[in-house]
Amino acid sequence: MTASTAQTTMSDGTKGLVVRGLTTTFDTTRGLAIAAADVDFDVAPGEVVGLVGESGSGKSVTLRSIMRLIREPGKVSGRVEWGGRDLVAMPAEELRKVRGGEIAMIFQEPMTALNPVLPIGVQIEENLKAHTGLTGSQRRARALELMNIVGIPAAERRLDEYPHQFSGGMRQRAMIAIALACSPKLLLADEPTTALDVTIQDQILKLLLDLRDRLAMSVVLVTHDLGVVAATCDRMAVMYAGRIVETGTVAEVFARPHHPYTRGLLGSVPRSGHSRTMLQSIDGTPPSLTALPQGCAFHPRCSFATEICRTDRPPLDLIGAGRRVACHHHEEVAAAEPIL
Amino acid sequence: MNTHRPILSVDGVSKRFSGPYSLLRRLKGEPPLAVHALSNVTLDVERGETLGIVGESGCGKSTLARCMVRLHEADDGAVRFDGTDISNLHGSARRAFNRRVQMIFQDPYGSLNPRMTVQQIIGEALSVHKMRPKADIPARIAELLDLVRLPADAAARYPHEFSGGQRQRIGIARALAVEPEVIVADELVSALDVSVQAQVVNLLLQLQEKLHLTVVFVAHDLRLVRHISHRVVVMYLGQIMEISPADALFSAPRHPYSKALLEAAPELDPGQKNRNVALRGELPSPLNVPPGCPFAGRCPHVFDRCTVERPLLSPRGPGQLAACHLTDFGAAEAAATLPAQPGH
Ligand SMILES: Nc1ncnc2c1ncn2[C@@H]1O[C@H](COP(=O)(O)OP(=O)(O)OP(=O)(O)O)[C@@H](O)[C@H]1O
Ligand SMILES: Nc1ncnc2c1ncn2[C@@H]1O[C@H](COP(=O)(O)OP(=O)(O)OP(=O)(O)O)[C@@H](O)[C@H]1O
Ligand code: SF4
Ligand SMILES: [Mg+2]
Ligand SMILES: [Mg+2]
Numbered sequence: 001m002t003a004s005t006a007q008t009t010m011s012d013g014t015k016g017l018v019v020r021g022l023t024t025t026f027d028t029t030r031g032l033a034i035a036a037a038d039v040d041f042d043v044a045p046g047e048v049v050g051l052v053g054e055s056g057s058g059k060s061v062t063l064r065s066i067m068r069l070i071r072e073p074g075k076v077s078g079r080v081e082w083g084g085r086d087l088v089a090m091p092a093e094e095l096r097k098v099r100g101g102e103i104a105m106i107f108q109e110p111m112t113a114l115n116p117v118l119p120i121g122v123q124i125e126e127n128l129k130a131h132t133g134l135t136g137s138q139r140r141a142r143a144l145e146l147m148n149i150v151g152i153p154a155a156e157r158r159l160d161e162y163p164h165q166f167s168g169g170m171r172q173r174a175m176i177a178i179a180l181a182c183s184p185k186l187l188l189a190d191e192p193t194t195a196l197d198v199t200i201q202d203q204i205l206k207l208l209l210d211l212r213d214r215l216a217m218s219v220v221l222v223t224h225d226l227g228v229v230a231a232t233c234d235r236m237a238v239m240y241a242g243r244i245v246e247t248g249t250v251a252e253v254f255a256r257p258h259h260p261y262t263r264g265l266l267g268s269v270p271r272s273g274h275s276r277t278m279l280q281s282i283d284g285t286p287p288s289l290t291a292l293p294q295g296c297a298f299h300p301r302c303s304f305a306t307e308i309c310r311t312d313r314p315p316l317d318l319i320g321a322g323r324r325v326a327c328h329h330h331e332e333v334a335a336a337e338p339i340l
Numbered sequence: 341m342n343t344h345r346p347i348l349s350v351d352g353v354s355k356r357f358s359g360p361y362s363l364l365r366r367l368k369g370e371p372p373l374a375v376h377a378l379s380n381v382t383l384d385v386e387r388g389e390t391l392g393i394v395g396e397s398g399c400g401k402s403t404l405a406r407c408m409v410r411l412h413e414a415d416d417g418a419v420r421f422d423g424t425d426i427s428n429l430h431g432s433a434r435r436a437f438n439r440r441v442q443m444i445f446q447d448p449y450g451s452l453n454p455r456m457t458v459q460q461i462i463g464e465a466l467s468v469h470k471m472r473p474k475a476d477i478p479a480r481i482a483e484l485l486d487l488v489r490l491p492a493d494a495a496a497r498y499p500h501e502f503s504g505g506q507r508q509r510i511g512i513a514r515a516l517a518v519e520p521e522v523i524v525a526d527e528l529v530s531a532l533d534v535s536v537q538a539q540v541v542n543l544l545l546q547l548q549e550k551l552h553l554t555v556v557f558v559a560h561d562l563r564l565v566r567h568i569s570h571r572v573v574v575m576y577l578g579q580i581m582e583i584s585p586a587d588a589l590f591s592a593p594r595h596p597y598s599k600a601l602l603e604a605a606p607e608l609d610p611g612q613k614n615r616n617v618a619l620r621g622e623l624p625s626p627l628n629v630p631p632g633c634p635f636a637g638r639c640p641h642v643f644d645r646c647t648v649e650r651p652l653l654s655p656r657g658p659g660q661l662a663a664c665h666l667t668d669f670g671a672a673e674a675a676a677t678l679p680a681q682p683g684h
Contacts, residue, residue: 054533151620168397169622197396198562199619202604206617224533227563227606231613250610268538269608270567275586276390276545279567281538285503 015084016218017043017066017186022078022088024058024065033289035061037242039078040316040324043186048212048219050229050250052265053239054286059222060108062239063188066220067105068095082186101131104179106189108222110171114163120147120174121159127181146177150207169200176204183215190222205232226269230254235322238262241287241297244316248323258325258334260302267339280339296328304329345423346384347522347554348408348441352417353381355403355578359627373627377403379578380417382653385522390548390555392569392586394562394601396623400578401558402446405526408556409443421522439469442515444508446527451511452499458485458510459495465517484513488543505536509543516547524556529564541568562605566590571659574598577626577634580653584660592674594662597635599670633664641666 022039025032036058043049051059065076068087080087082103087095099105107113115123124143128134134142140159147155150173163171172192179187189208193201209232212219221233229236229250237247238259246259257263267280284301287293293300299309308328316326327333354376361372377400385391385408393401406412407419410426418425421437429437445451452461462481466472472480485494488509499507508528515523528544529537545568548555559565565572565586572589574582574597582595593599603618621638630636636646645665653663657674 054535153621167622197623198560199396199600199604200622202606202618203620205606206615209615225606226534227608230608230610231606254608254610264535268534270541270563271608272566272590275567276570278542278545279538281542282535283539285505285536286533 015081016045016047017220018079018081019062019066020079020081022062022065022076022080024061024070024074024076026075027073028290030288031290034242034292035074035289036065038316039239039244041237041244041247042322043218043220045185045218046212046216047235048209048221048233050233050236051220051222051239052224052226052229052236054224056286056289057239058242059224059239060190061242063105063190063220063222066188067099067103069105097131100127101182102184103186103188104182104184106172106175106179106187106192108190108194110168110175111163113175114171114178116163119160119162120166120177123174124159124178124181127178131182142181143177146181147174149180149211150174150177151203152177169196169204172196172200172204173207176207180211180215183217185215185217187217187219188222189219191224192221193228194223194225201228208232226254226265238265241292242289243297243326244324245298245326246324247316248320252320252323256334257339258319258323258330259298259327260304260329260333261298263333263336263339264301296326304333347387347422348385348556349420350381350383350385350404350408350417351420353404353407353414353419354379354416355400355407355412356415375626376578376629377626378407378414379629381575381578381580382417383573383580383583385554385556386571387521387554388552389570390557390568392565392572393556393558393575394560394565394572395575396560396601398577398623398626399575401560401575402526403578404575405443405524405556405558409441409524410437411443435469439518440520441522441524442518442520443524443526444511444515444528446530452507452514454499457496457498458490458513461499461510462514462517465514469518471518480517484517487516487547488513503536504532505539508532508540512540512543512547516551519551520553522554522556524558526558528557528559530559530561537564544568562602563608574601577624577629579634580661580663581635582660582662583653584657584662588657588660588674588677591677592657592670594656594660594670594674595664596639596641596666596669598662600638600640641669 019039019041022036024036025034039062053059064070066080070076121143124146125139128139128142143159144155147158152158152170152173166174193204211217223229233250236250236253237244240261246262257266264282270279282301287297295311296309296314299305314326314328316324318324355378357375357377359373359375381404395401407414413427426437459481462484463477466477466480481495482492485492490509529540557568569586572584572586573580576597582598589598593602600619619638624637632647632649633651636642651663651665653661656662
């Protein structure tokens with residue numbers, strides 16, 4: 001684990017986000033659920049990393065664990081290094097300063113993250129108050145500027161409106177405005193566009209990319225839409241049943257998936273020029289976290305599985321610079337016929 | 341069977357819902373605002389085809405689907421099934437229509453009675469429409485479960501014991517039980533994970549072939565709609581913007597909104613990153629449908645006529661209709677993709 005940490009150290013010495021062995025468990029009535037298991041990944045400064053996987057694979061739990069937003073009885077262990085400091089071990093007081101300032105998060109459901117009884121403008125200003133030394137009028141001016149940056153029309157009037165007066169797309173933008181208030185260096189975005197119409201999704205993803213360029217911000221983008229990954233991310237990590245099963249640049253992973261699950265996901269998405277043909281679906285459904293199969297958690301759905309897959313869990317092996325995969329037969333998978 | 345008559349035709353259908361009635365309007369004695377969910381929608385569904393219906397949230401897709409199966413009565417216009425206005429159907433004719441045209445809903449869980457086993461759910465559909473003598477029902481249920489690739493032991497289980505994709509298949513089995521001619525599927529796979537989506541889409545393609553079904557497929561996922569549809573209807577704010585064969589729509593859309601919608605949908609090719617925003621602005625409120633073209637407020641090609649005169653759906657290329665004053669829009673691209681000019 002320690003050997004690979006060096007890889008994210010940039011030439012100028014600035015590290016991005018380094019996640020090692022992040023594990024989050026919940027004690028449920030049906031037994032211990034390991035929602036995130038031994039998660040390792042890195043995000044370099046200015047890089048957009050996509051975290052993909054099916055519903056329940058642990059994407060949100062991973063993001064929330066990084067931000068230490070998992071409540072009891074959930075338990076988090078492992079290391080999350082940011083600027084050389086370990087967020088998991090950081091005292092609560094210090095963490096509060098980092099959160100909302102250097103590191104910001106956009107949540108899956110904007111309504112639960114926005115305060116329904118405060119005007120949007122006040123919510124942006126509160127964040128500025130907590131993390132900057134701006135005066136009242138400077139804060140107001142900055143709030144207005146942020147509303148304009150995220151493309152909320154009639155921003156001046158909108159500052160005094162409440163979340164329920166905003167459409168879904170506007171709320172999502174308002175949440176981005178709050179998240180960006182203090183020019184974060186790391187943005188954790190959980191399905192920021194899933195609930196939105198495609199033209200609004202397109203606007204927001206492009207806005208995020210512009211801001212990444214402008215602020216040299218690192219972004220972790222959680223999504224289940226491979227189109228969104230292709231259009232916005234530099235690198236990607238694929239999760240299955242709480243574990244990362246494959247990482248690499250988006251170009252590499254799309255061109256040559258090494259994990260059968262990644263391959264299946266890519267094959268499940270309809271492509272142009274193949275209308276009304278059978279899609280290459282994955283049989284079966286994801287396992288329950290409290291009853292994970294022995295060995296590789298994917299083996300019951302995997303067409304490459306052999307005996308070893310049913311008994312031994314494949315480690316997440318390094319197979320190239322920044323390229324990792326957890327599959328006993330990854331070479332065979334990579335050599336298989338390309339998908340469509 | 342008359343093959344030249346569309347199996348379903350929607351003719352000038354409008355549907356309004358009463359919107360919020362504010363205190364201010366009440367005090368002023370004004371009537372409540374109306375949501376114009378569908379305005380003068382006309383289209384045909386041909387026998388054996390899959391007709392996709394796409395558009396952004398609130399554009400009227402579900403309302404149209406519901407009008408087609410008479411879950412909503414149209415305020416104006418008519419829906420005809422095999423030439424007969426469905427609002428005139430009564431008694432046994434209405435029951436026959438209800439059997440021949442089946443709707444499958446978005447939310448598989450909400451539409452299956454949680455207290456009934458799969459066997460009871462499908463058995464009910466079979467006996468309501470007297471599809472089989474009582475003695476043959478168990479065998480028919482087994483056959484249907486096999487058809488949608490559910491294990492035989494599924495019959496005795498309850499909906500909550502299944503995954504989302506499996507529940508969607510129970511809904512399909514129930515719809516197929518009555519041997520319909522038309523299936524209207526509203527966001528059939530939208531709530532499912534992609535890998536499970538693909539299973540259900542494959543099943544639908546296979547069943548259509550085997551049973552010669554006509555399918556109306558409502559969805560907001562353009563990739564999916566392109567994949568399974570022969571023709572696609574693009575809607576915006578309760579109106580049809582374009583109707584085109586799927587390939588033509590995706591290679592050369594003839595309406596600026598169709599074009600923007602396609603550009604906004606992220607490409608699956610990481611080599612094709614594009615940083616330009618496809619379309620600015622937001623959907624206008626359906627309470628305030630503008631008088632001219634509903635898309636005028638966001639259209640990059642808008643000109644003065646658009647804001648005063650509503651463009652009518654009119655023919656473009658072969659089988660293509662669009663509602664835009666710029667009748668040449670996309671014509672050059674369409675010509676370039678014609679097989680007659682392989683130079684491009
Ligand atoms: N507070 C909790 N208590 C118990 N289990 C939990 C809790 N929070 C999450 N889980 C479980 O952890 C697993 C991972 O959940 P998570 O929300 O991370 O999924 P996800 O990948 O974000 O899925 P989606 O795409 O649906 O948002 C799920 O099985 C979920 O039920
Ligand atoms: N029963 C109803 N009462 C009042 N308004 C309604 C009703 N049903 C639909 N509407 C309104 O009619 C318009 C069209 O709704 P519809 O559900 O047909 O849209 P849709 O295209 O299916 O959207 P989505 O993609 O979100 O499912 C919307 O503005 C909606 O709010
Ligand atoms: S380890 Fe085996 S079961 Fe798991 S993905 Fe690889 S081949 Fe399939
Ligand atoms: Mg989530
Ligand atoms: Mg709908």
